[in-house]
Amino acid sequence: MPGRFGRCRQKKNDALGCCFRGDGRRMTAAREAIIAVLEKSSEHLSAEDVYVKVHRIYPRIGLTTVYRNLEFLTDSNVLAKCDFGDGRARYELIRTANGEKEHHHHLVCTTCGRVINYSEFIDEELQFLKRAEKGLSKKYDFQIADHLIQFYGTCQTCAGSKK
Amino acid sequence: MPGRFGRCRQKKNDALGCCFRGDGRRMTAAREAIIAVLEKSSEHLSAEDVYVKVHRIYPRIGLTTVYRNLEFLTDSNVLAKCDFGDGRARYELIRTANGEKEHHHHLVCTTCGRVINYSEFIDEELQFLKRAEKGLSKKYDFQIADHLIQFYGTCQTCAGSKK
């Protein structure tokens, strides 16, 4: 019996496949499995994390393939590569199952490393960003394509245990 | 003749020394030289960059010492550690010669890697940040201590050469 990811029959994540198919790029069992793992996880996973989890459902995968696909899926705008300062890249899905794009920022606890996603200020951010981008691109003749906003501090739990 | 940093006589950067002296920590020739190099540079230097430059004025220094001091000076709030996505950490001085703290954000060219410092939108940013911080810390019970704002895009030169 060819397993869930054995021969890449089911194409469960084909919705995301359209983010990259069409350049001769292909949906593969490995990509499907990586996306499935990231869909299920609420955490921000490192390459190693992804490798371990994918390995459970698709044992023949190699770490190199994980790295290559994380890069590929990031370039294809399916994933976002994050840096929370712990010396390894972490990844998150930025598409819903339908293929819609999501956007949020992060609160990073500098004590325990926990990361909280938030999106409630996105509207205000948008206003601020628009103005900033306009001013900055004018002043420095710089075409802004993207931004990074992140807050650092102490989460509830860590603050509690310090008292 | 004992050189400029030969025996750590002159203590030129003693103003910054007070950022960390007092815990039994010391101002050394290596630290003085590293600070001097970062003071002179308008670029954001990697550990290797710092090592090469310091080596010219203080040849006996080792790369390990550079790493250790960059970390130490960052912890002491003399430097800021930056990540512009090129796989190595970069550092910048966040104190003036008087010891005052400076604050700015970065425009990062994703084509050539150039980094532009800016601080002119700090006012608007400050407003946005204040509101966001207030709302977020309340909602998530998270004590915000710091933030990171960075813009990515294409600088003048790179945009020009693409046309």
Add this chain to the structure above:
DNA sequence: CTCAATGCAAATCTTTTGCATGCTA
């Protein structure tokens, strides 16, 4: 004189690359 700081060599850890083989479209 004490203990923080340093230098060197070796170790670690994450990420990348070369190459032969497998598999999608």
Add this chain to the structure above:
DNA sequence: TAGCATGCAAAAGATTTGCATTGAG
């Protein structure tokens, strides 16, 4: 069937660590 994708082993880089020695205060 063509060429993208994969796996393995090895390489590459950045950063860290152990340990004996040096030097700031």
